Amino acid sequence: MSHAAAQATIGDSEFDRDTTVVPRAGEPGVYDAELSAGWTIIAAVNGGYLLALVGRALSAALPHPDPFTVSAHYLSASVPGPAVIRTEVVRTGRTLSTGQASLLQFDENGAEVERIRVLASYGDLSALPDDVRTTAALPDIPAYEDCLAADAGPAPIPGSSEIVDRLRLRLDPATAGWALGKPSGKGEMRAWFELADGRDADPFSLLLAVDALPPTAFDLGLMGWTPTVELTTHIRRRPAPGPLRVSITTRNLAGGFLEEDAEVWDSADHLVAQSRQLARAPRTA
Template identity: 90%
Template sequence: MSHAAAKASIGDSEFDRDTAITARAGEPGVYDAELSAGWTIIAAVNGGYLLALVGRALSAALPHPDPFTVSAHYLTSSVPGPAVIRTQVVRVGRTLSTGQASLFQYDESGAEIERIRVLASYGDLAALPDDVRTVAVPPAIPAYEDCIGPEAGPAPIPGSSAIVDRLRLRLDPATAGWAVGAPSGKGEMRAWFELADGRDADPLSMLLAVDALPPTAFDMGLVAWTPTVELTTHVRRRPAPGPLRVSITTRNLAGGFLEEDAEVWDSSDHLVAQSRQLARALRPA
C-alpha cells in the first residue's frame, strides 16, 4: 500500500500541532491549548481528540512518558477555541505514576466550564517485557484497498464532519451498510485507521483511534450523534509503523445508552490498545 502524499513524522504533523500545549508561566501543571475546528463532528469536538490533548498534558506533568490507562468523563460538549488544562500529580511510583486532569473552556463572561475530567496512570512502554500470552486475534478485515473510504456514501449526519478530512479511514464493507441505508444490525464497526498526513501512530494518537470510527449505533440502524459519557482506554504497547486496524462492537443499546468495546491492532499483529466507552444514543430530530 502506498500513498502519493508526503508522509508527516511524529512530532511534526497536523495532529501534533492541533494537540500542542503551552505551559502557563507561574502556574505549575497548567497548560493552555487551542481546540481545533478540524476535529469536530457536527459542532462538537471529537472525544478521542480531546483525550489525546489531555493525554499530552499529563505526559508533560508526570515523570513517566506513556499513557497506560486513561479514564475520562465527558461533562459538557467542547467547541473549537481556547482551553486550559489543569493537571495534578496524584502519586509517583517506580513503574507507574498517576495523575488527574481537567480541560476547561470559557463562557460569555469568561468563567471556566469543565468539559472533561481524566484520571490516568502513566509508565514507560519501552520498558515492558516482550512476553505475550494471549487468546486475542486480529479482526477479520479485508485488505486496505478492498475497504471503503468516506467517498462511498453520503454524510451520515447533517452538519460539520471535519474530522473525516483529518483521517484515512477505510471501512470493512460488512460494517458499512448503514451508509446506503442497509445496516447489518450486528453493532460492529471495523476499519483501517491512519492520520491523513500519514503520520505513524504512537500512544497519544491511539487515544484518538479508539473514538474515531463511525458509531456502532449506525450499524444498529440508529444514524444519529452518539456523544461519549465515559471512555476508558488501555494502551498495551507502542505500535509498529503502518496503518492500524480498529474493531469496535456493541452488544446492548438500551435506555438511550450503548457501550462500545474497541481493539486496536498494529501492522505486526500486536494488540496495542483496548477501550470501553458508554455513549448516549440520541434519536434524530
Template identity: 85%
Template sequence: MTQAIQATIGDSEFDRDTSVRPRGAAEPGVFDADLSAGWTIISAVNGGYLVALVGRALSEFLPHPDPVTVSAHYLSASVPGRAVIRTELVRAGRTLSTGQASLFQYDENGAEVERIRVLASYTDLSTLLDEVRTTAAQPDIPPYEHCLGADAGGAPIPGSSAIVDRLRLRLDPTTAGWAVGAPSGRGEMRAWFALADGRDADPLSLLLAVDALPPTAFEMGLIGWAPTVELTTHIRCRPAPGPLRVAITTRNLAGGFLEEDAEIWDTDDRLVAQSRQLARAPRT
C-alpha cells in the first residue's frame, strides 16, 4: 500500500525544515529558524507547518517532550525566510508542562513582527494510560490505491502550491469533486496522509497533518485561500508507522468564517489527533 520508508525521524525534509537553533545561555528560550518556501500554498506558509515549527521549539525548551494540546492564533501572514521564536515556561508539573511561544519575522526596517502566538501543554505520551473509551468512528475512506493523488487533476488555485510536493496525499474521490469542477456542496474532506519522503508520523508531524488537506470550503464550491484565524490540536497518542487517515468536516459557514473539525487515525485504528480551527471563508 505504501512505498518503502525512505527517511527516518531526524533526517527527513520535514525535520530539516522545522529545525530550530537555540541562542544559548545569553538568551534562554529563544530560537532562530528559517521558514522554508517548500511549505507554501499560493504565497503563504502553511499554518500546520508553522505550528509544527513552533512546537519543536517548545519541545526543546519545556521539561516534557510531546505536545498534548496546542492552541495557535495567527496574527499576520508568514513568508519564507528567517524567523525567531521566543518561548516562555508558564508552569512545570510532574506530568504536564505548559508554555507559550511567539514566532516573529522582520519588516523592511528590521523590526520584529509577530506572526503566530501559541499556548501549549506538553507531556510524555509514552506514559499515558492505555485505557480507551470512545464513541468516535473511523472515517469511511476507500483503500489507498482507490483514492486520488495530486496527479489526478489540475491545480485548483493559481500560484505556488509547493506543499503538495512535500506530502503524499490521496483524496477520497467522494470529497474531490472540486478538483474537476463538480463540488458536492458538503463541507467534507477525507484523505490518506503521509510525508513524501517516507518519514513516519510523530506527534510534531501530526500538528502539520491536521492542516494539510485542501480546505473543506473547496467542496462547498468556494475555491481560494482560506486563512486560519485560530487552530487548536489535541495529540492523543503516538501514531503507529504507516499512512494516516484524515477526515475534516465543516458544519457552519457564517459571517465569512467557517470551522474545520479534523480527526486523524493511524494504521492501528486509533484516533491519534483531533483539531478544530476557525478560518476565513475564501472570497469568490
C-alpha cells in the first residue's frame, strides 16, 4: 500500500489540539472549547468534528473512557470560534455509563445558542470480549494507489473548503463520477480515510470518519451542502494503525431528506464503527 508514513501521533496532532476541551473552574461538567476553522464545510463546522469534540468532553465527565454509542441532534449550524459544552451524568454502571451534553455558542448579543445535543453511552473498548459473529463484509474498494485523491477532479469538492486539507481521502473511482459530472445514481460513497498529518485512528477520530466523506447526495447528482439532522454512531472496537476504509450508502431520498448508513473498517479488516444519519438533501432550486 502506498501512502505517506505516519507523522503525528495520537495525543499530539492537529486533530487532538482542535478537539481539546478545557474544564471550567468552579463549574463541574462544563468545558470550554474553540471550534477551529480548519474543519469547516462552506461556512459551517463539520458535524463529525463536532461529535468528536463533544465526545471528548463526555469522556472527561464520565467514569468510562470510550464512546460506545453516540446520538446527536444538530439544532443549528456551528461556526468557528468559542463554544461551551455542558455535560450531565445520567447513569453510571459497572460496564457502561451514560451522559448527555449540549454544545453551545453565542449570538451577537452574547446569549447562548444550542448547536448540538448528544446522548451517549461509554465503556472500555479494551475490556470487550474477542468473540465476533457477523455477516458484514469488507467494502469493495480498490487498492489505495488505485483510488482518487480528493483533488483529482477538475475542481475541488463543492463546498469542501478547509476540511479537505486536514484529511487524506482516496475515493473509489466507482463512486467519484460526480466529480466529472457523471454521478452513478446509486447513492454510494467509498474511500480510504486518514488524517492528513498521518495520525492513526482512535475512537474519537472514528466519530469524525463517519461524517467526513463527500455526501452520497453527490452520487445522486445533487450537489451542495447536505446538513446533518441526526447522527448515531456505534464504536465497535479500537482501530488498528493504518488507513481506514469507509463505505456509505443511502437507499431512500424522500421529502427532501435522505439517510446515510456508514461502515468503517480498519487495516486489520475489523468493522470498527457503524453509523446512520438523517440529512437534508441539497436544494435543487
